[in-house]
Amino acid sequence: MLEAAREAAEFLGDRGSRDAPVRVVSHVDTDGQTSGAIIAKALQGAGISFQVRVIQQLDDQSLGDALSGDPSLVVLTDLGSGSLELLTSALKDRSMLVLDHHQVIEAKAAAGRLLHVNPRLFNVSGENELSASGTAYLVAKAMDAKNVELSPVAVLGALGDLQDRNPGRSLRGMNTVIVQDAVQAGLLTTDVDLLLFGRETRPLHTALANTTNPFLPGLSGEEDQCVALLSELGVPIKDGNRWRVLADLTQDEKKGLFNGIIAFLASRGFPASGSTGLIGNVYTLVREDERTPLRDGREFSSLLNACGRAGRPGLGVTIAMGDRDRRDLEEARQVLADYRKTIAEAMRLLVGSRDRVKELDAIYWVNCENVVSDRMVSSVLSLLTTVPVFSSPKSLVATATMEGGRLKVSARGSEALVDRGLNLGLALAEASSAVGGTGGGHRIAAGAVIPAAKREDFLKRTDALIAQQMEAGGLGPSRDQGQVRG
DSSP states (O other): OHHHHHHHHHHHHHHOOSSSOEEEEEESSHHHHHHHHHHHHHHHHTTOOEEEEEESSOSHHHHHHHTTTOOSEEEEESOOTTOHHHHHHTOTTOEEEEEOOSOOBOOOOOTTSEEEEOGGGGTOOTTTTOOHHHHHHHHHHHHOGGGGGGHHHHHHHHHHTTTTOSGGGOOOTHHHHHHHHHHHTTSEEEEEEEOOTTTTTSOHHHHHHTOBTTBOTTTTTOHHHHHHHHHHHTOOSEETTEEOOGGGSOHHHHHHHHHHHHHHHHHTTOOGGGGGGGEEEEEEETTSOTTSTTSBHHHHHHHHHHHHHTTOHHHHHHHHHTOOOHHHHHHHHHHHHHHHHHHHHHHHHHHHOOTTEEEOSSEEEEEOTTTSOTTTHHHHHHHHTTSGGGOOSSEEEEEEEOSSSEEEEEEEOOHHHHHTTOOHHHHHHHHHHHTTOEEEEOSSEEEEEEEGGGHHHHHHHHHHHHHHHHHHTTOSGGGSTTOBOO
8 A cells, every 4th residue: 555655656746747737636525625635735845736626426527527627637536436437538648646445446457547546455444444535645645754744634534534433433544554643743642532522612512512423312403401411410611701611621520421411312212322422532633723623633524524515625625735814714614603503403304203214125215305405415314323213224325406307315334234245335336327327435335426317216226236235144345345346
């Protein structure tokens, strides 16, 4: 993997120039924004001009738009591994570098002009050991050792990609190498704490209400209920005239708060397992200002995700690159606040009613059409998997309305289902292709875009494919580090 990163660094150095800007094309989510930002900063440091484009999915139309102006060198980050044939057909006289971590559909090599770097090609998990931002960071570090300063940005990408779905909510695999780089460079510290959203920036009751991963029914999005719970537990929310934040609490207060949350959920019929994700590793960017959303790794990654999902990915990339002023940060804060309000409203609607959930043989279909925007459906579905009432031995597949008579599809599974053979990326790639759409992703999480008129056909095909994977018990390509060979 490290040798591939060095090869990619040479690829960029040999082909990049001041006169012909490198076109960096990246995905809209946190991992996409951070991986694009890392490559952009590395190019900037090397004196190579660049332009950044952020897209929601890779297909003929979006690729054509991204390649407008006919750039001679294109770098795709957090995109491309499932679309190598499409990229090869669009090469012409240009060169392309793909830095990705999604499942791979192999294509014929393009005479050295298309270089593909993906941890899955080296038996490194792209699910929870290295994200696209981590891959981009290894390339940037190979370009110049001073790019170690970008290591915290790669950590943000891994957190945003939920690669901390491990015991203690810790990063693992090659991600730990990047964490170590950041810690040794004095850019990051790690600790174990309660994982309330806004642990250093928001009043305690607001932080509790804003915590959605895991989603806490009756508390998430309910500030009045959070104030009542804290009062009942005897945890003051003010110190004089100043609001207390989580970082102000004593260890005994934190223990009491955690136990109180468990008791609150139990009193409403939810199992204690619903709060197990509340304690874990925290990652603090020590050079960011205290009491800002950029200080805590998960809050920073959430801010970037909000920028992308709210249609402001350019703002997110700018902030991730460090090229920001006070107005940028204030704008991003407002974007995040509006985004979280929208997500909370959608969650209350979906959690409060099962009318929009239909059970099939191997999946639950969550109908988010005309309720959740296509940019936000994946975030909502990820949160739904943390809600005890939605916990099941089946995968969740959601659809949301897009422009042009299309539907955005998002799918989420569980580690237990993956162990039994689930491969959502493979299932969605095959089912979407059969109905004239495109799709792919990871074993545990995937997405697609399909014609709206083909929804029922798509759902039936997806359900059948996942049922077959479960019956096979994990045999076949779904066990090959998520790699699909075609």
